[in-house]
Amino acid sequence: xxxxxxxxxAKIRExxxxxxxxxxxxxxxALEADDASAKTAAVNKKTALRDAxxxxxxxxxxxxxxxxxxxxxDLLGASPYA
Numbered sequence: 001x002x003x004x005x006x007x008x009x010a011k012i013r014e015x016x017x018x019x020x021x022x023x024x025x026x027x028x029x030a031l032e033a034d035d036a037s038a039k040t041a042a043v044n045k046k047t048a049l050r051d052a053x054x055x056x057x058x059x060x061x062x063x064x065x066x067x068x069x070x071x072x073x074d075l076l077g078a079s080p081y082a
Contacts, residue, residue: 009053011080012053016049020046020050030042052075055070055072068081
């Protein structure tokens with residue numbers, strides 16, 4: 001199960017890379033426009049993306065089905081394991 005969790009976390013890192021880049025662009029646009037709420041939203045999303053591989057649902061998963069269910073589709077998009 002340890003190897004499955006490592007593979008799962010690696011997939012999250014792969015999927016989040018372009019999402020982090022997109023949030024960097026959003027943040028820069030918000031910075032240029034001096035839009036505090038957009039800056040905060042971008043920072044919050046980037047933090048959530050960075051924290052995604054450390055989700056407790058992944059750590060606590062004891063079966064492959066539980067691990068698949070740990071995919072945060074709201075944050076990362078459609079699960080590659082669906």
